[in-house]
Amino acid sequence: MNERGVSILNGNTFVVSDECGDLHPSPVFPTGLFSFDTRFLSTWVLTVDGERLNALSRDDLQYFETRYFLVPGAPTHYVDAKISIIRQQQIGRELTEQLTILNHDTEERRIMLRVEMATDFADLFEIKDVRRKTGRASTSVEDGHLRFRYERGTFVRETIISSTEPARVDERGMTFELRIEPRGRWSTELHVYPIVRGARGLDIRASLDAHRGRAKPQLRQDLDDFLARTPQLVCDYEPLQQAYERSLVDLAAMRYPPLAFPMRLPAAGLPWFMTIFGRDSIFISLQSLPFVPELASAVLRDLAMQQGSKLDDFRDQEPGKIAHEFRYGESAAFEEQPHSAYYGSADSTPLYVILLDEYERWTGDAKLVQQLEFEARAALHWIDEYGDLLGNGYISYRRRNTANGLENQCWKDSWDSISYRDGRLPRLPRATCELQGYAYDAKLRGARLARLFWSDPAYADRLEQEAADLKQRFNRDFWIEDGEYYALALDADGKPVDAMSSNMGHLLWSGIVEPARARKVAKHLLGPSMFSGWGVRTLADSAARYNPVGYHVGTVWPFDNSIISWGLWRYGFRKEAGQIAEAIIDAARYFNGRLPEAFAGYDRTLTKYPVEYPTACSPQGWSAGATLLFLRTMLGLNPHESHLAVQPALPAAIGRIELLDIPGRWGLADAFGRSRADSRRRARTRRKGRQQMA
Numbered sequence: 001m002n003e004r005g006v007s008i009l010n011g012n013t014f015v016v017s018d019e020c021g022d023l024h025p026s027p028v029f030p031t032g033l034f035s036f037d038t039r040f041l042s043t044w045v046l047t048v049d050g051e052r053l054n055a056l057s058r059d060d061l062q063y064f065e066t067r068y069f070l071v072p073g074a075p076t077h078y079v080d081a082k083i084s085i086i087r088q089q090q091i092g093r094e095l096t097e098q099l100t101i102l103n104h105d106t107e108e109r110r111i112m113l114r115v116e117m118a119t120d121f122a123d124l125f126e127i128k129d130v131r132r133k134t135g136r137a138s139t140s141v142e143d144g145h146l147r148f149r150y151e152r153g154t155f156v157r158e159t160i161i162s163s164t165e166p167a168r169v170d171e172r173g174m175t176f177e178l179r180i181e182p183r184g185r186w187s188t189e190l191h192v193y194p195i196v197r198g199a200r201g202l203d204i205r206a207s208l209d210a211h212r213g214r215a216k217p218q219l220r221q222d223l224d225d226f227l228a229r230t231p232q233l234v235c236d237y238e239p240l241q242q243a244y245e246r247s248l249v250d251l252a253a254m255r256y257p258p259l260a261f262p263m264r265l266p267a268a269g270l271p272w273f274m275t276i277f278g279r280d281s282i283f284i285s286l287q288s289l290p291f292v293p294e295l296a297s298a299v300l301r302d303l304a305m306q307q308g309s310k311l312d313d314f315r316d317q318e319p320g321k322i323a324h325e326f327r328y329g330e331s332a333a334f335e336e337q338p339h340s341a342y343y344g345s346a347d348s349t350p351l352y353v354i355l356l357d358e359y360e361r362w363t364g365d366a367k368l369v370q371q372l373e374f375e376a377r378a379a380l381h382w383i384d385e386y387g388d389l390l391g392n393g394y395i396s397y398r399r400r401n402t403a404n405g406l407e408n409q410c411w412k413d414s415w416d417s418i419s420y421r422d423g424r425l426p427r428l429p430r431a432t433c434e435l436q437g438y439a440y441d442a443k444l445r446g447a448r449l450a451r452l453f454w455s456d457p458a459y460a461d462r463l464e465q466e467a468a469d470l471k472q473r474f475n476r477d478f479w480i481e482d483g484e485y486y487a488l489a490l491d492a493d494g495k496p497v498d499a500m501s502s503n504m505g506h507l508l509w510s511g512i513v514e515p516a517r518a519r520k521v522a523k524h525l526l527g528p529s530m531f532s533g534w535g536v537r538t539l540a541d542s543a544a545r546y547n548p549v550g551y552h553v554g555t556v557w558p559f560d561n562s563i564i565s566w567g568l569w570r571y572g573f574r575k576e577a578g579q580i581a582e583a584i585i586d587a588a589r590y591f592n593g594r595l596p597e598a599f600a601g602y603d604r605t606l607t608k609y610p611v612e613y614p615t616a617c618s619p620q621g622w623s624a625g626a627t628l629l630f631l632r633t634m635l636g637l638n639p640h641e642s643h644l645a646v647q648p649a650l651p652a653a654i655g656r657i658e659l660l661d662i663p664g665r666w667g668l669a670d671a672f673g674r675s676r677a678d679s680r681r682r683a684r685t686r687r688k689g690r691q692q693m694a
Contacts, residue, residue, distance in 0.1 A: 005031055009619075010064045010091045010219065011256025012036060012267050012274040013194065020055045021068045021087050021097075022046060025120065029615075030127045030271040032119075033095050033159075033192060036259070037275065037329035039127075040148075040159045040194035041095070043118035046087065048072045048101075048111060053085060063253035064219050065090040083109060083180075092219055095192040103180040110179055115190065117173040121150035121157050123329035124272065125337055135330075139171040146174065155333050156197040164189045196259070196328070226252040230291050231662045233631070236655035236678070239589045240627075246593035247627040250619040251284070251292060259328070261305070263298035269597055269617030278303055278322045278348030279411055280622055282355045287562060287625030289362045290632050290662055296359045297368065303352060304375040306341050308382075313400035314338050316409075320382030322348040324406075337404060344406040345413075346387060346397040346435055349379045350442035357445035360453075361639045364665030369453045380446045380463070383439050389429045392494060393473055395439050396431035410435060411560075412503075412538065416545060417552035418489055421498045423544030426491035433486050434503045436474050437510030443467035444511075475514050484520045486513075500524060500540035502560050508567025518571040525564060526576050533604025534587045535561045536580060541601075548601035548611075555598040555613055558584050559622035562629040569633045574649035581630040582651040588627070595623040635659060635671045642666055648673025 005016045013035040017023050023032050023044035033041035046053055053070040060066050067088045071081035086100040103109045121137065135152030146169050148159040165188035167174040180186050226248075233244045255264035258276070267273065268280040281303070285296035308321035315338045316324075327339035338344075353376050360369045369376075387395040399405035406413050410432040418432060419425050443463045451460035478487045480496055486504040487496035504521050507513050513521060524530055529540040532548075535556035539546050548554045561584050568577040587610040588595050597620040600611035631637075635657060636647030644666055650657060655678040661668045 005029075006058065006060075006066060007270055008064055008066050008089060008091045009253050009270060009274075010093075011254065011264070013091055013093070013256075014270055014274060015041075015089065015091055015095060016271055017044075017089070019058065020046070020053050020070055021066070021089055022052075025122075026127070027130065028128060030124060032122075033194065034124065034271070034274070035194040036196050037124045037327050037332070038157050038194075038196070039122040039124070040119055040157065041117070041192055042120045042122065043116055045116040046070075046085070046099070047114045047116070048083070048085065050112070050114075056084075061088075062220070062223070063249055064092065065216070083111065090216055090219075092216070094194065097190040097192075098187065099190065100185055100187040101178065101180060103182065103184050106182050108179060108181055110177075113176040113178060115173050117146060117161060119148045119159050121148070121159075121330075123331045124327075125329065125331045133330075141169045141171065144169060146171070152330065152334070154197075155330055156195075157330075158193075158195040158197070160193045160195065162191050162193075164191075223249070223252050226292075229294075229663070232660040234658040234660070237585075237653060239593070240585050240631075240654060240657075242593035243585055243588040243595065243627045244631065246588075247595075247624040248291070250594060250624040251288060251295070251621070254619060254621055254624075255295075258302065258326075261302055263294075263301065265298050265302055266295050266621050268622070269620035272617060275328070276302060276323075276326055278324050279345050279351060282348065282351045283559060283563075284621045284625045285355055286358060287559075287622065287629040287632075289358060290637055290664070291628050293359070293363050293663060296355060297363075297365070300352070300356055300359065300368065300372060303348075304372055307375050307378060308343055312343075315340075315342050316344040316400045316405050317341075318343065318382060318386040320349065320378035320380075321386065322352045322379060324348055324409075338401055342405075344399060344401070344409050346395055346409045346432075347411060347438055349382050349387065350395070350435070350438040352376070352379050353442040353446050353449075354438065357449055360449070362664050364642070366453055369449055373449075373454050376446065376449060380442065383442065384466075387435075387439070390431075390492070390494070392431075392490075393470060394431040394477075394490065395435040396429035396490070397435075398429040410503075412501075412552035414551045414553075416550075417538075418497060419499050419543070419545045419553075421500070421543055426489065426497050427493075429492055430489050430497070432489040432503060433474075433478050434506035434510070436470065436478070437507045437512040440467050440470050440474070440512040441510040443470070471512050471514075474512055475517070479517070484517070485524050486521065499543045499545070500529065501543075502530065502536050502538050502557075502564060505536060505560070505564030505567050508571050509563050510567075511570065513571070515571070518573070522568055522571070522573045522576050525568070526579060528603075531580075531583075532556060532601050533583065534599070534610045535584050536564055537601040549613060551598070551613075554601040556584075556587075556601050556610070557598045557623075558587075558595040558626040559620075562622075562626035562633075565633050566629060569636065569649075574636075577633050578649055578651040578654075581634055582653055584626065585630060586653075591618070594619055595626055596620060597623055631657070631659065635673050637662070637671060639664060644669040644671070646671045646673070650675035650678070652677035 016031045025042040032039045051072045056069040070085040082105045088098040090096045146161040254267045266284045268277040281299045306323040308317040323341040324345035326341040331337040332340040389396045397409035447460040447463040450456045488499045488501045489497040539553045546554045565577040565580040590609045596618040597616040598613045638645045657673045659671045
């Protein structure tokens with residue numbers, strides 16, 4: 001447990017508590033019970049006879065369930081508590097807390113148990129930017145239930161709290177006056193129901209008794225069913241096994257059903273990004289295709305429904321543009337934020353076409369490709385019609401919403417992420433290098449779809465020619481001869497933004513890099529300025545803005561590294577691809593198998609472990625997906641017509657991998673791989689055995 005608290009989740013409904021299971025509102029970090037971007041419970045504090053409790057231990061039972069063992073009083077070197085409390089919290093469609101008090105004494109105990117309860121119905125965006133709410137809040141006690149209600153026009157949020165045992169209920173909580181017999185116990189269940197109504201949301205309230213006693217078996221069965229559909233990993237390297245199993249559970253945990261969509265989508269990251277993000281959700285789908293292909297299908301369908309259809313400056317919306325983010329909270333409902341939906345990313349649109357093609361290659365689902373022809377064509381049209389702001393043939397970005405739109409609309413979307421080597425920030429528009437790689441790949445993949453599924457060979461020929469022209473221009477304009485690497489971006493004047501960054505690893509994945517230059521790129525990525533020993537940094541340590549604990553200016557992102565590794569493999573640098581995979585997976589050991597959003601970029605010679613980035617999301621969708629993509633890369637998995645091609649190249653430390661029942665258009669297939677060191681060890685063992693027999 002770190003200072004940010006303990007979290008349990010089920011899709012986009014989650015709880016962040018302290019080490020005892022209590023909830024306290026925080027001005028900087030989202031603690032409480034959240035669902036659909038609203039905090040439904042901000043205070044939840046358990047006391048016994050007026051005393052706060054202290055934790056003896058905690059069991060994280062499942063991603064949706066945690067159990068605390070507590071005693072009253074201040075902690076000392078000597079604990080002789082006459083009572084103890086077992087507090088079990090579970091998140092499903094509601095929060096359920098089971099309280100059990102154990103009397104260890106030989107005499108009857110009279111106990112006053114109290115749970116303080118409150119909510120502020122804060123929008124997630126209000127946690128760091130507290131505002132005076134304009135709606136009407138009310139609290140009432142009804143038939144033994146405590147009801148909190150917030151109403152602003154048609155936007156209504158409610159929290160209803162009930163107990164299975166009688167309690168004295170007031171507007172600030174519930175009190176239980178107990179008499180527990182010697183060596184006896186008492187227990188109750190508290191149920192907290194978050195209710196969403198109105199303002200672009202449907203009423204998702206269920207009856208108060210609908211889920212009692214059934215939520216936990218359903219959640220457990222759902223997880224078992226999800227894991228049963230994924231490939232089985234057998235390997236000699238425990239950090240990989242642990243990271244794989246943790247990643248699958250996290251991906252299962254972060255699926256959520258949108259209010260108006262029957263399929264479940266992958267959320268981006270806890271706690272700030274528990275919703276669909278175009279870019280993140282597409283990358284998660286790409287990473288997990290060989291393991292959980294149904295995520296890609298859901299993402300493609302949902303993003304198609306939200307695709308831009310008009311010019312809307314407030315939302316940065318343009319015809320054909322794929323959405324960046326969708327929110328359900330109060331600020332989005334009343335257009336105080338542009339997130340219903342917001343389109344402020346320049347990469348989601350070409351990435352959408354890439355995912356559609358990759359999905360068909362793996363699954364053979366031609367029907368979906370045909371159903372989404374209009375949306376895919378619109379996305380390809382956007383690249384040249386709206387993405388090319390300067391008319392120079394490159395995707396660039398400049399926000400239309402100058403009040404609260406994103407300034408940087410690439411994956412490194414923090415304010416200072418795009419800079420010259422000397423630290424200056426370029427004027428907008430900015431054309432980052434990886435956007436051009438994505439556009440190149442999207443055009444080639446769009447050509448394949450047009451030729452094979454849309455019966456439009458002329459359109460396919462045109463897209464292929466456009467891709468060839470783009471590749472030629474790009475390698476002329478983005479290459480920096482002094483240093484032999486690709487510029488981070490072009491500025492508004494078409495001049496290179498010359499900082500060296502991890503973005504050029506995405507260029508290898510896209511295929512836009514001239515083969516003669518690929519070795520130079522690989523050398524930089526694995527060189528001391530970029531590679532920390534734990535992974536590739538987002539920015540070279542030679543850049544003026546480099547900071548090992550800067551969000552996009554020196555940290556190591558597992559997602560970023562998984563794409564870089566995939567790109568290195570594409571250009572034949574199998575050893576280097578494995579080196580990155582091994583480093584990140586080794587780092588996962590220090591996070592109990594759960595790769596965070598990012599960690600610090602300190603050189604490995606300075607630290608015996610990867611240093612945490614203080615506000616990293618965890619779990620994070622595309623960090624969970626990174627482990628899966630590393631597996632695909634090390635085994636060299638690629639769909640080839642109706643077969644699965646396997647070309648393994650494993651790092652020495654990993655030894656042997658067996659991945660069984662890989663789903664795809666071929667049905668189920670197995671893949672095996674051994675490192676050269678493992679093969680040599682086994683050969684020596686066999687020779688020694690034969691010599692002993694002789």
